[in-house]
Amino acid sequence: MRTVWCMITGCFGSWVLVALIVIPQAGLEVLLGMIAPLVVAIVSLPAMERTYKRDPKQLTNLMIQAFAGKFLLFGVYVTIVIGVLSLQAIPFVVSFTTYFVALHLMEALYLRRLFAN
Numbered sequence: 001m002r003t004v005w006c007m008i009t010g011c012f013g014s015w016v017l018v019a020l021i022v023i024p025q026a027g028l029e030v031l032l033g034m035i036a037p038l039v040v041a042i043v044s045l046p047a048m049e050r051t052y053k054r055d056p057k058q059l060t061n062l063m064i065q066a067f068a069g070k071f072l073l074f075g076v077y078v079t080i081v082i083g084v085l086s087l088q089a090i091p092f093v094v095s096f097t098t099y100f101v102a103l104h105l106m107e108a109l110y111l112r113r114l115f116a117n
Contacts, residue, residue: 003110004042007103011038018095026091033095036077040070041103045110052114074100 011034019027044066051062078096082089 001046003106004045007038007041007045007106011099011103023091026088029087029091030095032081032085032087033092033097034099036074037096037099037103040073041107044070045107048107048111049114052111 015027015031015034018030023030047066048059048062052059078093081087081092
């Protein structure tokens with residue numbers, strides 16, 4: 001659970017920094033680029049931990065199902081934000097990609113630590 005709080009704190013802290021100092025005119029785009037990857041990470045990390053503790057053999061199946069769900073969810077989300085809401089594409093895509101990669105890296109490091117125990 002500590003990892004989830006670190007993710008939340010890091011994401012919102014970096015968003016505040018970017019929205020207030022770096023590019024204030026794109027604060028909404030950066031926020032929306034952060035929200036979907038963060039919510040998915042908040043949901044998937046505890047699910048992976050529970051599955052691993054219950055039956056480690058089932059973790060691969062869960063991760064494959066999660067990948068398919070993320071693929072669909074992110075596709076719809078990006079289409080809505082860029083197509084329907086007509087927000088600035090570049091700040092949104094950069095934000096989305098950055099948070100997506102950073103949060104998946106945190107998940108990978110957490111799983112590495114979980115497997116080591």
